[in-house]
Amino acid sequence: MDLVYLKQEAARLFPLAAAHALAHGPEGNRPLESLNSLCREHFEALGFRCMADCLDAVVPRVRGRLTLEAWSSAELTVSPWTFRVECRAFWLGSTQVHLTVRHDGPLPGITETGYRSIFAPVGMFADGTTPEGFIRGMFPQTAQMSLF
Template sequence: MTIATEKPEEENLPLSKLKSLCWTHFRELGFDCMAACFDEVAPKTDGELTLAGWSSAEFNAPPWTFRVRFRPFHISHWSAHLEVRHDGPLPGVTETGYRSMFVPLKTFATMTPKEFVRSEICSKLPATQQLNLF
């Protein structure tokens, strides 16, 4: 993770090796595709958004509740994929209650994934609906 947040232009050799092994052996391991293999071997955490692996958490930002899935290195070595779900529309953000974002990992050198979600979602809400975060 340090390589990805501090030197995003550099190749992440441990990640490259893991993905290479998945590309090479996914069939022998019983997977239909490399992505399924990588999904299985990526470390996971529930209940807290973390840079240490793929994680998911639910948190309140009254009056809303967000369910977030955070996957660093999902497709590239320089970004994380965030899925934000909410039961119902967030005007100006998503009418479906779902938002997907690819975010450069260097973003998380200065804020946590949870802080990013709050700042990204709340900054897009109309002024009358923005949340007071502090």
């Protein structure tokens, strides 16, 4: 097993794992179990310190939009604020979606430090709520939000 092959497998398995979790819940997620197993089995041979480092290196990435089918990041604007959001489904092999919100200062009612970490069960997105919609829900309904 080489890193190129493992990345190809991760690109195939990760979206399947997201689809399974949304349709059937977190239990019995064979695509996620397969990806975790591959990383656990091969991390040392591929030069990683641990399974989590291997997973971090192979999970597909998307920039510019938030999705559960890859680890994604986007810049969002809610006037007058612009902030950065990262979305990582199955963070460290869990059934949680880890969302981070970063801003160069406080976001009233969201974070006073400019950083907020949120863990949400993947199942909360099963009703069609998107990661962007989840973040949008953190702000007053009168705010306008757009994805750059």
